[in-house]
Amino acid sequence: MSSTVAALAGVVGDGRLLEAGSVADRVTSFWNSAPMQAKALVLPATTDDVSGILRHCNASGQSVLTQGGLTNCVSAVEPNLDDIVLSTEKMTGILEIDEIGGTAVVEAGAILQNVQEAVADEGFCFPLDLGARGSCTIGGNVATNAGGINVLRYGMMRNLVLGLEVVMADGTVLSSMNRMLKNNAGYDLKQLFIGSEGTLGVVTRAVLRLFPKPAGRQDALVAMNSIDDVVRLLGRLQRQLAGNLSAFEIMWGNYYHAVTGENGHRPPLPRDYPFYVVFQAEGSDPTADEARFEDVLGDALEDGLIADAVIPKSAAETRAIWEIRENFEPALVKPPFYLYDVSLPIRDMSAYVEAVENNVSRLWADGLCIALGHMADGNLHFFVAPCEDGDHHEASDACVYEPLRQYGGSVSAEHGIGIEKLSWLPHSRTSAEIELMRSLKRSLDPNNILNPGRVISV
Ligand SMILES: Cc1cc2nc3c(=O)[nH]c(=O)nc-3n(C[C@H](O)[C@H](O)[C@H](O)COP(=O)(O)OP(=O)(O)OC[C@H]3O[C@@H](n4cnc5c(N)ncnc54)[C@H](O)[C@@H]3O)c2cc1C
Missing domain, CATH: 3.30.70.2190 (Alpha-Beta Plaits)
Structure with missing residues (x-):
């Protein structure tokens, strides 16, 4: 056992650290059923545990990959052999429902569907909703700024979070557990972490905004x-x-x-x-x-x-x-297939989908391009299936992303950048934007220990 792993075992206590051999009993992610590979996996139960884990890892320059429900669609949760995996699966508490203020305080590992059901029992609705509701976690939803099917009326996760508790790379606990709709006292720091895909801090608790349950x-x-x-x-x-x-x-x-x-x-x-x-x-x-x-x-x-x-x-x-x-x-019968998540103005969707279909059929005689999506949000999903053996990911990416530029579209509407879309980030962001993202990452995580290689290269 390396000294960092031994130190982490000391932080989380008995049974809360799995060494490399035991990690392999778990699958890699929703999309990848191969055995997980990592240096070790830790299961913190409290914010203090998370703080201790990050303090040790930061001191030794140890990379940490945070995992929630593993439903990520951009290969962000797949660790490598050198990573410590930090899973929030023991932090599932629904700590408070404020019936007067219309808020809920939950831990990062709480499953979305459990939160929806708990607040519904009290006459409320937490409107974030997506197909992965039974597995994804609030921490993962915050980290990806999840969207889903009700964005049209209620907005994305960014609009549904009032406060956050986040542990920074050096172990500092940033408590920003605001419960009010209005709070203009300085920068709105929580927004920095929402959608940052775990690269700037580990979310441990959130204050969620609730709505009356529709009759x-x-x-x-x-x-x-x-x-x-x-x-x-x-x-x-x-x-x-x-x-x-x-x-x-x-x-x-x-x-x-x-x-x-x-x-x-x-x-x-x-x-x-x-x-x-x-x-x-x-x-x-x-x-x-x-x-x-x-x-x-x-x-x-x-x-x-x-x-x-x-x-x-x-x-x-x-x-x-x-x-x-x-x-x-049932649609995914001919692997390999590649999933996309783009956004563009609604008025351009028809021409854009036609362009992608043409690109796909020019490359692969039997290639399939099937589209669906949250149309009212300007968000389309594609499954591209070349119907030919081999790795066609790069060519498929080009079919989907190249025509986007002329419409000012985004390579990610809601799934994020992860690892899969790293090289396509400049397609949707200016170099000045990317440089600012890079300097934020360097400033908040100077040793690049949090989800390295995701979203932005430093
Ligand atoms: C069937 C299906 C349908 C889906 N539909 C939608 C949809 O409609 N809309 C949508 O937006 N997404 C959708 N997704 C994608 C996915 O469910 C979301 O991105 C979800 O928010 C991920 O949550 P998770 O708990 O599974 O996070 P994970 O997959 O475990 O992690 C996602 C990212 O968040 C980071 N992370 C996780 N927890 C934390 C934490 N506590 N602190 C910091 N970083 C953290 C991880 O490192 C990773 O980068 C779908 C996925 C599937 C499989």
């Missing part, structure tokens, strides 16, 4: 004939549902086709339309809201804006239409 919810899955119609529908729903629209998710026809049918989900609508949208509204008056929702949908059908529609009549049917959007596994 009712309406959902629909619709089929549409053109992307122009999809854009018009989005505008119409935003105007006519009086602010109740909370999710609006687009699926290109080839995605819907790939995830439904014999080996996938049961298709509630025929499988040959060019576009599908699943959307959701939430409000305080279920009877009136439902009537308005059905009227708006009926008008859109009558006008020919929507080609076909289904409104689920039970919780199980609602879950089933959302599964089509969230459970994409």
Whole structure:
């Protein structure tokens, strides 16, 4: 056992440090089921533990990779043999729910779905929601500035965090546990850490902003004939549902086709339309809201804006239409496949997707490019499958990212940069921006121990 590992065992105590051999009993990440490899894995239970771990690692220049729920999509949580892994899985407490202020204080390792359910029991809603809700953690959500399906109404994680406790690289505990909506006393330091992907500090606790639990919810899955119609529908729903629209998710026809049918989900609508949208509204008056929702949908059908529609009549049917959007596994039958997460102005989406499709088919005769996304946020996801053996990642990246530049788009809407997109950061950020990021990293983590090699090279 190296002296650093021995010192860390002393900090966290019995059973809270796994040496290299035992780390291999764990999988690497959601996307990579290979055995994990690392020098050791530590399981702090308190902020003091995290502080002690970082103090020791900083003193010896030891790299530390922080892990939450391992659902990251940009290869950021995959350690190498020299890393100490710091997992927040023992820090899962939901410490306080303030029913008057509408806030919750939670530890970084709390699973998102557990937080959603705990606050719902008290009549509140924590509106961050994503397909990985059952595994991802609040610390991971903060570190990636997670988005998901309700951004349209409630914003990203950045808008949902009021305060943070963060342990800095040298072990200093920065308590910025603000509970108020307004606090202009100097710089808003928490924002520095939100979206920094664990490169500037380790998040240990967060104060979350809660909202009243909606009294009712309406959902629909619709089929549409053109992307122009999809854009018009989005505008119409935003105007006519009086602010109740909370999710609006687009699926290109080839995605819907790939995830439904014999080996996938049961298709509630025929499988040959060019576009599908699943959307959701939430409000305080279920009877009136439902009537308005059905009227708006009926008008859109009558006008020919929507080609076909289904409104689920039970919780199980609602879950089933959302599964089509969230459970994409049936589409991923031909590895390798590459996942993308870009953003660009909604008006340019159609031309952009066409450009990516052309790029993919020029390179690979059977190549697939299936698109879906949080359209109202200008956020598209692609799965590119070359349908040829071998490593085509670089070529696939170029197919997706090169056409983005002309629209002023971003190579990451919500998943972050991690390792995978490091070389593409200059595509979306100016050199002055990158230099400022670099000097922040150097100043807050001078020994480059926190998630080295992620987001920015120093
Ligand atoms: C099926 C599926 C659907 C998804 N849908 C969405 C979506 O709709 N929107 C979206 O934004 N993302 C989505 N994601 C991506 C992912 O779920 C999010 O990025 C999530 O926020 C990661 O949380 P995690 O706890 O799994 O973090 P991890 O994957 O463990 O870590 C993510 C990053 O955060 C860092 N980190 C983790 N915990 C901490 C901490 N306490 N302090 C500092 N750094 C930390 C890690 O080092 C790493 O860089 C999806 C992923 C999957 C698998």
